[in-house]
Every structure is written in structure tokens, then in C-alpha cells.
Amino acid sequence: MQGKPSAPPEPVSPAEQEPQPEPVGGRTPGGEPARDDPRTAWVVNRAPTARWQGVDLAEAWRYRELAYMLALRTFKLRYRQTFFGIAWALLQPLVALAIFAVIFGRFAKLPADGIPYAVFVFPALCIWTYVSTAVSAASLELVSHQELVTKVYFPRVLAPVSALLPGIVDLVISLSLAGVLMAATGVAPGPAILLLPMWILLSCLVALGSGLWLAALNVRYRDVRHTLPFLLQTWLFVSPVVYSSSLIEDGWLRALYSLNPMVAVIDGLRWSLLDAPAPPAYDLLSGAVTILLVVTGLVYFRASERKFADVI
């Protein structure tokens, strides 16, 4: 049974060889569901034929309730048995704000596009807190839900996706506090405020793209867990959280800088919320990297997905 010469059945493109079952009762027994009703559709688990393919998004959509339930579970559990409860959503960015405001605002006197420094930094901190929390949750989600992955079927992509959701509640709460802060200091948003949801959505995509990559990598290489804090810290300082993008001079350096997907998110957020200068064309680069990250993330995730239950 063990050892190589045990003559396994030839693994030569099994898909072509296998006899199709005869169609019974007018249904199609192939891969295609006869109708959309899962009760009468054929579900097929066959040896993989192609190495690269995308995640089955339609199926993931059918399972959307599971993502919602997993997110709900995380959300319910997050603040259960904590003393401060939901106030943690505010405490985290507020403490960071206090530190950054003193160090960078007071001592380093970083320019803030003419906006009071604390007000300038806080919304960026909120969205950064969201993205960094979501990315680390998404990367560890599969491994921390091992028991689920090895015991029931669900589109695996839902694990990192569900990790993106609970943080949005925190984000909305902390952004409302940013509103209070703005009102107190007399900073008013311009018409670009209408685009606010777009930047939040973009931040979700950034978290999704990086989360997919890291989640799939983390299943194979547990190094990810150790790299993550370092990676996130570096990411924070190459993103315009505590400083303004206008600090970077135009040219190749600016282009390089704009490869960071967070640049467009934060520039856009400041524009919408604080009426800061509109994001420059460079930020299109940043957006493009985000899209690339999500697309390649989906493909890479799918490629490693089939091994998850065996490897995890």
C-alpha cells in the first residue's frame, strides 16, 4: 500500500476517461446544474483538470448567508465578556491618535494641508485600523476556522470575506466620532462627501486582496503569522496616515509611492470628509494595484483552496 511502486491508477487526465452517467429523468448529470435549484442540481467533486482557475463567485454568492453568520459570530464574540465592550472600537484609534498627534503633530510638526492635525489624521487612522484589522483577521481566518474547513464544505473564499465584515461596524462608529471632531474644530466636508462610501468599499477591496493572498499563504506557510505585525507596521508608515501625500514630490518616487493601495483610499477619504485636495492622477495607479491584488488573490486562493483540507 505504501511506497511508490504500488501501481496507482494512472492519473492521466481522469476527466476525459471517466464515463458519464447516463442522463436520468431528463436532468443533466454533468457539471452544470439543471436549474438553479440546489435540490435538483448535480454537485460534482472531480479531480482537478486545470491548475489555474478563478474562484466560483456564483457559488460563493449562494453561500452568502454563511459569510454573514460567521461575521456575526465574530462580531458577537468580539466584545462579549469585555469591560469596555463596543467602546473598544473607539479606544483603539483614539489612543493611536493621541500618540501620533503628540509625536508627529507637536514635535515633528508635519504639515496637514491646512487642517488641524488631529482632525487630519483621525479619519485616516480609522480606516487604517479597519484595513489592518481586517487583513490580519482574513489571513488567520482559515487557520482559526480549521475545524470548519476540515469538516464541512463551504466555498473557502467566504472565510476571508467574512473577516472583512465585523470591522465595518467599528469603522462606522469611529468615523462618526471623526464627524464630531470635525464639528468641534469647524472642518466641513465638501460635495465630495457623496463619494465616501466608495472609499470605504475600496478599503474593503484592499483588505480582501491582501487578505486572500495572505490567507492562502498562511495555510501552507505559517510564517505569515509572524511576518504580519512587521508587514502591517511598515505598511502604516508608507501610507499617508500620519502625513499628507502632498509631502511626496511628483515624479518616479511619487509613482512608486502610489503603488501602495492604501494611498488612494486615504487620499480619497480625506478629500470626501475633510475637503482636502482631490486625489491626483497618481492614485489611479493605486486603485489599479488594488484590482490586480483582488484578481490575482482570487486565482491564487483557488489554486491553494483545493489543498486546504489536506494541508491545514
Place this chain on the structure above:
Amino acid sequence: MAELAVDVSGLGKRYRVGIGADYTTLREHMSMLFGSRRAVREDEEPRELWALQDVSFSMRQGDVLGIIGRNGAGKSTLLKILARITEPTTGAARIHGRLASLLEVGTGFHEDLTGRENVFLNGVVLGMSRREVQVRFDEIVEFSGVSRFLDMPIKRYSSGMKLRLAFAVAAHLDTEVVVVDEVLAVGDSEFQRRCLGKMSDLQRSGRTVLFVSHDLGTVAQLCPRTIWLAAGKIHADGPTEEVIGAYQQSFGAPEIAARLDRAGGGPVRLDSVRLVTSDGAGLEQLRRGDPFTIELCFTNDETVIGLDVGIYLEDSRGVRPLDEGLSEVVGLDIDLSAPGPHKLLLDVPAPLAAKEYLVGVWLGTRTEDFFDEPALRFEIKPALEDSRDAIGKSRVLHGTGRWRVMSP
């Protein structure tokens, strides 16, 4: 003719054992890519293990199929592929409709969530929609019998309560194909009976059921057809009675003989261990309170002066309610030293709890062990009149067994 519900063709699953099998660190991977490949090849060549090989079968809607086989025969791998938890290496498995596995009751349960929250979470994890859970909620709670504690975190539940709640959710899945794995082996007997009832309901309502178990009695009761998996292949596929019969045979003499060969060298070979009635007839099933006899056949290759025999029964927790040594019995005159075959009987008095036991056999002299291993596994079923938790208690029986010799 009913429609096809499950269609499995040429299914194979290969696992790599050794290098690159488990999760690795990046460094290991790098060193495999760039580093000294030769060093790797020399001592730890990656080995392949076919957990499943060329497995094909199909089921029509409403079929109930039993799957039996020893540990490691590939049963769980097969179920995992059917449930799409892992992909096959060769072949394909097709399921018509939705499949629920009762193999993982309580998956997704979280200790800090309440019973109510867990029912919803678990239901959705197992493939129901929230609406469906909502509709069945009362039914589920009633089946589980934990309604009073629904809003309490389940970490305060007893393990039995957790289990009942979990099974209740799983049992109310409304899928076309159901896979059941050993779940019936847990819980008190009252709950087990309800589970069995639920299984029959499934069957009656026309669901396609795959039932995996070590409990041959239940397989025989529920499944008209059974597949016997051995070493990843289908060893037999047919009417349950025949397959189970053949399977039980395989636990008999041949295996023990083979095992002795491996021990090697001794002048005594154990040929068979069987459970029989007091007059030596074969036994199909044992219920609590039935007296039975252990029959031991062995062959001496030469004269073995002072050959002694020990027989013990051991339950799954390692308790030995019976532990008998031939030479410990005062005034018994049995001489087993002659070369050739011997047949020895040990009558076991009745009071043993209804559960699984191993029969362990020791053959040896004061100075040498020839054989010392569990040789047979069997189960005592609850007596017909037993109710609720009455699996009974074992009384310790040391020294009460009666030894007899018969001409082989």
C-alpha cells in the same frame, strides 16, 4: 426506477507522506528549491499513500447504503470527498442535490455563544438557510430537550446536552443525501434510540442515506446493501448480510495466524479465537445477560512443558472485568504440553455491561511469552427488556470463569 442520487467513479485519493506533506515553513520550502536536494532524496523520499483507489459505486434515490471497514480503510476519506471537503486525485463523485453529513455534529459550535445562537450558526454552516432554521427551530429544540437552557452560553452545558443539541440540528437538515458517521455511538441509550428512530424516518421519507459505522448490528438493521472498504478499495459490495458475514470472517483465524507469524519463533501458534455458546455453536449476537464461551484454538509445534493460557476481556476504557489464568485455578488438571492442535474453552458468567470488548489472549510459560495480544473484538448489546440507561454494570469476574478442554 428511481433516479440516480450518488455516482462515484474511479475515485482515488493520494496523500503524500513525508516531505512536503504537512504545512511547511517558507525556509524549508526555499531550501528544497535551492538547497541540497540530494540530502533530501537519500533518507526521506516522499512516499505516496493511496487512501482510496479506484472506488466506484452508485446509489439511486432512497437507497440506504452501509459502509464498513477497519480503521484506515478509507471510509473517512470517501466521506470527505463526497462532502467536498477535499478533492479526489482521480475520478469524480457526483451528488444529485444537497448533501449533509452528520459526521461532524456540532461543527461551528462556539462555547461562548448561547444555545439559540449556536443552532442558527450550526444550521447555516451545515447548509441550511436562516429561514429554514427559523422554520424548524421549535422542532430542533424539542428534539434536543434543552429548551430551558437556550439562552445560556453552551460552555455551561453538560457534554451530553451539547451533543443532543448538535445532533438535533443535524438531524433536521432537509437535504436529499445524508451521510451518517458513527454519531449513533454517543449519548445515552434513550437518545440513541431516538437517533435510530430519526434514521428510519430519513429512510422512510425517501432520502438517500450513506451510513458508516463499526456497529455491524445497526448497519444490518438499517441498510439493505453494504460496501466493505479494505485498504482503500472496495473489497465487497452487495447485500448487507453477505458482506457483513464475510467481514466478520476476516476477523477470525487467518489474521491471527498472520499476526503470529510476525511475532515469529515461538513453538505455539494461535489459530483462532471465537465466541460460542456453551455447547460450542457459533454466536451471531450477544445481548446483556446471555452467557457465552470463549473458544481458543492453538497448535503446538513441539512439546511445550508448562504451557499456560490467559484470557482477559477489556473494555474501551481499559477496564478488565474478566482476567483469567489457567494455572491460577486450583485443582484443575489440564495439560496442554502435547504437540499438535488444542482447543480450550472458557465459560464466561453473565454479568457484563452492554458495550464493546476486546478479547486478549496470552500464551506462554513461566519464562517465555509466545503470544500476548488482543485477538478479537465483540460487542454485547443491551438486553431486549432494557430501557433508558440500562447498559448495566460489569461485575469483576476474576476467577469465576470455567475452563474446559475439548478435542480439537
